Amino acid sequence: ENSGTQNVEFLHKFNLHKNSVASLAFDKTGSMLASGGFDTYIIIYDIVDGASLYKLLGHKDIVTQLQFNSFSYLKSDKSIDQEERIIQSKKSRRHTDMLISSSKDASIKVWDLESQFCAQSIMDTNLKINCFSIIANLLITGSEDENLRVYKCGIKQEVDQNGHSYLSYAEFIGQIAKNSGEKTVEISLSPDNKFILVTSAHGQLDVLKMNTEKDIYKKLLRAEKRMARKRTHSEMEEKDAEESKAVIKVKVDKEKIKERVVDGDFEVKYLFSNSHSLEIPTCKVRSTQVFPHKKSYMIISSLHSNDLLAYSLNIDAE
16 A cells, blocks of 8 residues: 555545536635536535535536635725624624635626625626636636736625615726737736736736735836936927027117228228128228227128128228
């Protein structure tokens, strides 16, 4: 006899499903077992006593996954009065509060194990639900497409169209797009709940990180800094572009322009241009009188284009 099998003891045998079992789940105490089958049944067992307790009926196709879960009231939900909270908190539940199931009938169901009925049925897609996983207060489901659907878990009081109040346990909040366009096969979590592992058809594995509020704040802060740097860089480029396009305008005060008649031992050069060509004539000396001043006068005038034209009178007494 193999010594490795001496530590294993056979306890019970259950044969209540009509055909194959598709999913299994233990509660947190390890004493209660739930099984979901191809026959659409969910069966609850007592492992210690080796007895089946009851069946949960409601799904119309294969039950793909099961998980026990305890729900708490949402802190933001102020619609539930204090008396109702006290009543709910005093209720004694065996093992755990709720059981969540998914099925290829495109539905997710939340089962009340005390009353043995379906407390909520979520059917907001027509795609088969292959798997799901719960991380913190989020329920993440995988279907036949490239998206993961995310629900927020928590007890919240709602009112239907007829004005009747009821309790809601899961609310859809959004989708996560995978890199793969294939159907989701399995969703797993790392032990620290920081990473979500998603396997898809044809062997692709997506690794997603679960960000905390602190992580999200850091990401937003870094994004804001990047945007601020981009805005500053863009403003500087716009300023440089405006300066390069600017036309310098010189205002000439005609009252200050005076005609000068000069005699002396120097040359007077006049430069006139109404085009891009220049002519520089030379004047002969008519007198030996020395002009005592050393000044230059310049008038800057703008043509019809953006080019500038300068008329200058240079007086050199040397």
